[in-house]
Amino acid sequence: MYSREEKTEIVEAFLASGLTAAEAGRRPGWPSRRLLAEWVDQARRGEIAVALAEPAGHVGDRKRHERHSDETKARAVALYERGRRPAEIARLLGIDCRANVRAWWKKARESGKLAGDAFAPKPIAREGGKGARMAKKQANGGSADPQALEAALLENQLLRAVLDDLKEGSSNLDSISNRKKAELGERLRRDGGPSLREITAFLRISKSSYEYHRARLDAPDALAGARALLRGLFRESGGRYGYRRMNALLRAKGVRISEKVVRRIMRQEGLVVRYEPKRPKWSSYAGENGQAPPNLVARNFRAALPGNLWLTDITQFNLPSFRCYLSPVIDCFDGKVVSWRASERPDAALVNGMLDDAVAALRAGERPVVHSDRGAHYRWPGWIERCEAAGLVRSMSKKGCSPDNSACEGFFGRLKNEFFYHRSWEGVGMPEFVEELGAYIDWYNDSRIKESLGWMSPNAFRRSLGLAA
Incomplete structure (x- = not known):
């Protein structure tokens, strides 16, 4: 494409211009930087005769720069x-x-x-x-x-x-x-x-x-009041509430700020809810023992009225010197703990006593469905006789399927995160532990607010509907 005369003319103009090959390659009518570099090499070897010598220190397209100190x-x-x-x-x-x-x-x-x-x-x-x-x-x-x-x-x-x-x-x-x-x-x-x-x-x-x-460095902190109120409310909750519940408490106090601001303030103030990492849970499943009733719940843990659907299960607390087993009855209407028993042994007396307390709290005409897993505790004759005498309808999860009773498992998770984990139980005996456990369950029913209940506790929700005094 280029004659020898054109190559000579372009190389001479390039060496005299002091441009780099990249800059020269963008000039109209000039070759690419790679081709221009080849021509410069040919000129150095004498294959292309040029009238001008390459200036001292010229780097061409080889970028042989002089070394800088x-x-x-x-x-x-x-x-x-x-x-x-x-x-x-x-x-x-x-x-x-x-x-x-x-x-x-x-x-x-x-x-x-x-x-x-x-x-x-x-x-x-x-x-x-x-x-x-x-x-x-x-x-x-x-x-x-x-x-x-x-x-x-x-x-x-x-x-x-x-x-x-x-x-x-x-x-x-x-x-x-x-x-x-x-x-x-x-x-x-x-x-x-x-x-x-x-x-x-x-x-x-x-x-x-x-x-x-x-301009805003010296401005007063507009959230100073909310910060102080958040710190106090967080201490009152025992460090159990996250930013959503804290925001609901602020709104109840007349302070209306966004959840994002509450989350930022809690992060800045170090108000962190601690949670125990998930680990394998203890299971009371003891194998088949007679015919199991069908699953009537099908993972629909909603109830239109109190006393329509109950859930129950057993959870274990590992303390330094003993183990404690908790057996509660949870009402799916609002998540209230209807009754509970705690013992050092997961035996028939534990679940039977808990069921007797729950039946005693029923109002006239209430015949709830009692849903449980397939543990042997709920298939013994004493449990079955009590359910039939009170007119309760038995329902059981599928074999080895904890999601079929996930609402009750969720209560156990919240209970342990908010009450049991991240505390030292050294020197605490069974009576003291059961007393503190009962205090938490009372607080759970009376004071712990829930988003699904319009940020009210179970008892407050029932009172708002005229279902409790």
């Missing part, structure tokens, strides 16, 4: 960190290739060192330290450039302030919020530090965002 690299990186553009740095320092600045800066960032110290033989230390004294000595009589020294000291000052802020919980500069960046910048400016332009460039925040957050 560590001092020049440190100065370039320092200026780049201060917000200078690579083209401007190239003009100031006489660097022939602007792309080098970004490469040096990237290497400095990856090394984890200060921008100005990534290539310099000696880092700039704290003000008044040995490194600072050496830098000042070089600035007064040595070879260090005063402008580079000023940039390095500025970066050192900024970095010390950033590191102080990182110790408070952030992991890197990018993770610091704009508000914290504004706080940091104002602290530096009050101390007679760098200019606003230098601070915003180093912290990578726009001037408009900086000014927005700076």
Whole structure:
């Protein structure tokens, strides 16, 4: 496509222009950068006769740059960190290739060192330290450039302030919020530090965002009252409520803020609900023992009225010196614990006594369905006789299928998370444990609010419907 004369003319013009091959390749009528580089190589070997010799230090497309000193690299990186553009740095320092600045800066960032110290033989230390004294000595009589020294000291000052802020919980500069960046910048400016332009460039925040957050630094905390109220309500709940229930309590107190704000305040105040990680649960299943009744619930744990559908099961508490077994009856109408018994042995007396207490609480005409798993406790003659005498309808889950009784399992999970886990039970005997367990169940029925009940407790919900005094 190109004659020998055209090749000679283009190579001579390229060598005289001082352009890079990439820049020359974008000129109309000129070949691509790869082809132009081949022509330059041919000219060096004498295969293409050119009238002009290649200027000294010309890099062509091979990017054979002259090596820059560590001092020049440190100065370039320092200026780049201060917000200078690579083209401007190239003009100031006489660097022939602007792309080098970004490469040096990237290497400095990856090394984890200060921008100005990534290539310099000696880092700039704290003000008044040995490194600072050496830098000042070089600035007064040595070879260090005063402008580079000023940039390095500025970066050192900024970095010390950033590191102080990182110790408070952030992991890197990018993770610091704009508000914290504004706080940091104002602290530096009050101390007679760098200019606003230098601070915003180093912290990578726009001037408009900086000014927005700076204007609000001294403003009073509009959520101070909500914070204090949240702390008090969280302590009253025993640390059991998450942000949804806490927000419901705030609304009941007349404080209306969004759930997102409540969640943020709780995170800032350290109001965390602790939960025990899931682990295998104890099962009372003892195999088939006679004909099992059908599953009448089919995982529909809703009831239109109290006394229509009951759930029951047994859960185990492992304490340092003994084990405690709890057997409750849960009403699916509102989740209320109708009755419960606790014992050191999961025997027939435990479940039979619990059922007798529940039957005694029934009102006239109530004949609930009693749903359980296939444990042997609910297939013994004593249990069956009591159900038939009270007119209760028996229902059982599928063999080995805990989701068929998931509502009762869910109550056990909440009970253990809110009452049992994350507490030391050393030195607590069976009577004391049962007393505390009973206090929690009373609190659960009387005071623990539920979203499904309109943020009311089971007893309060029944009173609101006129179903309880």
